[in-house]
Amino acid sequence: xxxxxxxxxxxxxxxxxxxxxxxxxxxxxxxxxxxxxxxxxxxxxxxxxxxxxxxxxxxxxxxxxxxxxxxxxxxxxxxxxxxxxxxxxxxxxxxxxxxxxxxxxxxxxxxxxxxxxxxxxxxxxxxxxxxxxxxxxxxxxxxxxxxxxxxxxxxxxxxxxxxxxxxxxxxxxxxxxxxxxxxxxxxxxxxxxxxxxxxxxxxxxxxxxxxxxxxxxxxxxxxxxxxxxxxxxx
Amino acid sequence: xxxxxxxxxxxxxxxxxxxxxxxxxxxxxxxxxxxxxxxxxxxxxxxxxxxxxxxxxxxxxxxxxxxxxxxxxxxxxxxxxxxxxxxxxxxxxxxxxxxxxxxxxxxxxxxxxxxxxxxxxxxxxxxxxxxxxxxxxxxxxxxxxxxxxxxxxxxxxxxxxxxxxxxxxxxxxxxxxxxxxxxxxxxxxxxxxxxxxxxxxxxxxxxxxxxxxxxxxxxxxxxxxxxxxxxxxxxxxxxxxxxxxxxxxxxxxxxxxxxxxxxxxxxxxxxxxxxxxxxxx
Amino acid sequence: xxxxxxxxxxxxxxxxxxxxxxxxxxxxxxxxxxxxxxxxxxxxxxxxxxxxxxxxxxxxxxxxxxxxxxxxxxxxxxxxxxxxxxxxxxxxxxxxxxxxxxxxxxxxxxxxxxxxx
Numbered sequence: 339x340x341x342x343x344x345x346x347x348x349x350x351x352x353x354x355x356x357x358x359x360x361x362x363x364x365x366x367x368x369x370x371x372x373x374x375x376x377x378x379x380x381x382x383x384x385x386x387x388x389x390x391x392x393x394x395x396x397x398x399x400x401x402x403x404x405x406x407x408x409x410x411x412x413x414x415x416x417x418x419x420x421x422x423x424x425x426x427x428x429x430x431x432x433x434x435x436x437x438x439x440x441x442x443x444x445x446x447x448x449x450x451x452x453x454x455x456x457x458x459x460x461x462x463x464x465x466x467x468x469x470x471x472x473x474x475x476x477x478x479x480x481x482x483x484x485x486x487x488x489x490x491x492x493x494x495x496x497x498x499x500x501x502x503x504x505x506x507x508x509x510x511x512x513x514x515x516x517x518x519x520x521x522x523x524x525x526x527x528x529x530x531x532x533x534x535x536x537x538x539x540x541x542x543x544x545x546x547x548x549x550x551x552x553x554x555x556x557x558x559x560x561x562x563x564x565x566x567x568x569x570x571x572x
Numbered sequence: 573x574x575x576x577x578x579x580x581x582x583x584x585x586x587x588x589x590x591x592x593x594x595x596x597x598x599x600x601x602x603x604x605x606x607x608x609x610x611x612x613x614x615x616x617x618x619x620x621x622x623x624x625x626x627x628x629x630x631x632x633x634x635x636x637x638x639x640x641x642x643x644x645x646x647x648x649x650x651x652x653x654x655x656x657x658x659x660x661x662x663x664x665x666x667x668x669x670x671x672x673x674x675x676x677x678x679x680x681x682x683x684x685x686x687x688x689x690x691x692x693x694x695x696x697x698x699x700x701x702x703x704x705x706x707x708x709x710x711x712x713x714x715x716x717x718x719x720x721x722x723x724x725x726x727x728x729x730x731x732x733x734x735x736x737x738x739x740x741x742x743x744x745x746x747x748x749x750x751x752x753x754x755x756x757x758x759x760x761x762x763x764x765x766x767x768x769x770x771x772x773x774x775x776x777x778x779x780x781x782x783x784x785x786x787x788x789x790x791x792x793x794x795x796x797x798x799x800x801x802x803x804x805x806x807x808x809x810x811x812x813x814x815x816x817x818x819x820x821x822x823x824x825x826x827x828x829x830x831x832x833x834x835x836x837x838x839x840x841x842x843x844x845x846x847x848x849x850x851x852x853x
Numbered sequence: 854x855x856x857x858x859x860x861x862x863x864x865x866x867x868x869x870x871x872x873x874x875x876x877x878x879x880x881x882x883x884x885x886x887x888x889x890x891x892x893x894x895x896x897x898x899x900x901x902x903x904x905x906x907x908x909x910x911x912x913x914x915x916x917x918x919x920x921x922x923x924x925x926x927x928x929x930x931x932x933x934x935x936x937x938x939x940x941x942x943x944x945x946x947x948x949x950x951x952x953x954x955x956x957x958x959x960x961x962x963x964x965x966x967x968x969x970x
Contacts, residue, residue: 343643343673350669354659410657413623419646419673568641572623602898737896744892747899765862765897785904794859826861 339427343420347428350418363440366394370448375455388475391441395479399433399486400498403567407495412572426564433483442471477552484559491566573599573721573752574620579629581615589615590626591776599720600749601783602766605756606835607773613756614654616773617723620754621651634720647674650719654726656710658698663691663709666698676718681746685712688738704730711739715746722746722753728762736762760831770831772838780838782849784829790848791837792821793830806844807837820848862897866905867912869895871933874914874925881930885915885923912936 373386405415418425482505489501574597581590589612597603607613618624619631622638622645631638636645661669663686671677686694689708698706707730714722728736743766747753754771757763770787772780792803795814803819810816816830818837838845873879885891888906892899906923909915914929914936926932953963 340643346672349672353665353669354661408657410653410655413618413651413653414657416623416641417621417646417649417651418670419643421643422641424643569625571625572618601900740896741893744896744899745889747892748889765895765901768898768900784898784901788861826864827859828862828865 339421339423343424344428344431347418347420347425348431351428351432359440362394363444366390366441366444367448367451370445371451371455374449374452387445391445392479392482394441395433395438395483396486396502397498398437399483400490400501402429402433402487403490403563404497405491405570409572412570416570416572422564422568426560426567429487429563430560433487434480438479474548477549481552481555481559484556484563488559488563488566491563491570573597573634574754575630575632576616576619577630577632579619579626579631581612581619581624581626588776590619593629593777595771595778595781597752597754597769597771597781599752601769602743602747602753602755603769603771604760604763604767604831605754605771605773606758606760606831609758611773612776613773614725617651617725617754617756620721621649621723623651648720650714650717650722652711652714652722652724652727654729655703656707658701658706658710660697660699662695662697664694666709666713670713671717674717674719678716678718681718682712682716685715685742685745688742689735690738704732704735707731708735712742715742718751720751722751724753724755726757726759727755728757728759740766760835764829764831767831770829770834772835774839774842779842780845780849786849787834788821788826788829789824790821791834792819792825793817793827793833794819806841807833809833809836863901863904863908866891866895866897866902867908870905870909870914871937874929874933879925881925881927883925884921885925887922 369390370387373390405412415425420428485505486498486501489504490497493500574595576593576595579590579593580588581593582588593616595616605613605616615624619626620633620638622631622633622641625639634645634648636642638645659666659669667679667682671679686709689712691705691708691712698709701709707727711724711727714724728739731739740762743753755763755767768784770780770782770784771778791806794817796817797814801817801819803822805817805819807818808815816833818830818833821827870879870885874881879885886894888899888902891897892902895902906915906917910917912932913926914932915923916926917923
């Protein structure tokens, strides 16, 4: 692995796509300003922000590889002199760090602009500053982004939408599994065993399991992205 | 520099493209790769560049397994596609983007090639240029990277008549003692005097891989009024200039290689050609 | 440059060099174009030019000074003329005589033509 190659890849990205990022950035700031200005309830605004950030992050991650259209582009990308791992790292940096930082800055700016507008136009309402950055949110967006990043190299066309559909299908599958299996367990067992199960659940450190699982998922999907890139033929 | 050994390749559902194909190419040569439509010329180039993976056999390029697409290999290999892809940026930005990946990229050469191709402005957006213009830019870039290997798929397709002349000229400027240039093409006349190695691909095999001197050592190419000759005739074609003949070179007369005639002669006498050229193996 | 002959290209290039020397464009003792320069000028693979230069060296029409380049030999013109003369006597003259006999031309008739020219 060679850092120079990674830097060259990033430099290439910024020359080719930098201008597009600025327009997207302005657009996001504008939306957040509007949301921040119009929302009165803190909780609604918060979930709205989370939703927006996720949407933007995922759309972006779902497009990052984007090498399959048109066909000439695949060869062009695959023959850029950097290894698959360097290309995966460069794209990972762009998705997990660069773009998320852009989103946070956009959020801050939007909040400030929205707040100023608030003070100017409706000073009687108190102003809410939205910063929905819990550990949970950060971890889930990173995991979801890693899935979308994988989707962007796995699917040849409209990768973001297809990845979203696949995730949706999986969720549906788990919900059905959950309601049928767990549901039938509760129906057919006596109250004592339910109580037992509850105490077991309560003793488990849920956060720890969630974090471990998330990190594993994150590593797994990035590994899959790298594998897929190595095995892409053109 | 390029070693293909016992390559077997077929597309998922399709017919066999390569059947136990072996080929070895060395530096300091301009090879022409010829074959009928669908013979698999582009696929062969892709296997060399690690863009297609053979079902079996090995493809070693610059000492590396091509399909690993290691950065060390890619740094010294340029694959010029028939339909070049360009991003929506100016020529100047294109160089800023991609030149840093190639250690031996030479800006002066690039400017000179562009100048010869009569591309004046570095600030034009690549996507705003015509197909032929884009190709000229990418060809200039490919040559200026000074990679050890240059694979070119139909480089003159889409170029206008004067540009084909310029292309030939800059190819002679870009060729050197180390560089391996492989040009896959149907446009034989364009490259007649550029090529010093001829590779003919047919029916999944390499029918011929020979140096131009080797070919004229073994075969005679002539235009005559009469076909009376004591040399075995491999191919004969009539046109206004007389009879175009390819014969075996019994009397050791050195004639001028005509790739088009050679191709036809090889296609009609596969076994005899094989005997003549691969006797050692 | 057009290569119309049946003759191998490297030989045609050698003859082109003869022309340059005989008509004084390349002077005896002068440095000549490098292999690559001539390749670009004639749009021919540099390896072919190299072969021509090897041939010309064998004929002592040019000399290679290592690290400096190729030069026209001091007596290149004489070498070329004697080479041309040899070719003329060995190839062209027999063919010429053959045609003379074929069209039943007498020696005197030929002499007359020669004097006129």
